[in-house]
């Protein structure tokens with residue numbers, strides 16, 4: 001299935017020659033959330049309180065030392081940054097070693113899964129500027145509304161091509177594919193700092209069905225990073 005989009009671009013299925021462009025887009029699309037997650041965590045009232053507390057502790061323990069106050073606060077900020085980085089980096093490593101290690105076998109050779117890329121002409125050259133990968137998930141109980149569904153595994157649009165409707169077109173492609181497969185639900189899990197994605201899926205009719213703090217990292221790491229995993233669904 002090839003779909004035309006505006007801006008001289010096409011959405012087409014993945015080809016093995018896309019691999020290196022796809023992997024760098026995938027890597028960027030995950031690690032770019034580290035800084036937003038860090039700033040979001042550090043601006044939470046609990047973490048602001050903690051920053052002030054460790055600064056005061058440093059000041060007092062150092063015998064009225066401003067240097068130790070700043071050092072303690074800096075160490076605390078580094079710890080929170082490490083936790084944010086660890087969550088996304090560990091996720092990236094896991095995915096690169098598993099599903100992304102063999103895109104052809106894991107997505108293209110199975111009719112139930114899909115992997116689309118957006119190819120666009122940039123400065124006279126054809127470039128891959130977006131990707132959406134989706135996998136079929138078996139539900140637990142169809143009667144309870146948890147039948148088989150299509151899960152968006154990853155969606156990334158290259159930074160320079162954002163806010164031009166590319167992400168919307170990729171999601172619409174996945175929704176069409178879901179209908180063709182006879183599935184009635186598209187699901188996605190997004191981490192709380194991914195505000196653009198949350199807004200995109202909301203705009204496309206997805207609703208938040210649950211949220212939890214299970215980022216697959218150690219509980220303390222997730223707690224310090226203050227990252228939640230939000231599950232969104234769209235019934236077709």
Ligand SMILES: CC(C)(COP(=O)(O)OP(=O)(O)OC[C@H]1O[C@@H](n2cnc3c(N)ncnc32)[C@H](O)[C@@H]1OP(=O)(O)O)[C@@H](O)C(=O)NCCC(=O)NCCS
Pocket residue numbers: 029030153154155156157158161162163164165166167168169190194195196197199200201203
């Ligand atoms: C999320 C992402 C795919 C959006 O791609 P995009 O091509 O910029 O999206 P679109 O141009 O189709 O935008 C559609 C809607 O998304 C929302 N949106 C997009 N970028 C946004 C931003 N920076 N801030 C807030 N909302 C945003 C808006 O509601 C927008 O509608 P509008 O243009 O009418 O305001 C892109 O930002 C991205 O690759 N992010 C990093 C990876 C990621 O978070 N992936 C998602 C889950 S795996």
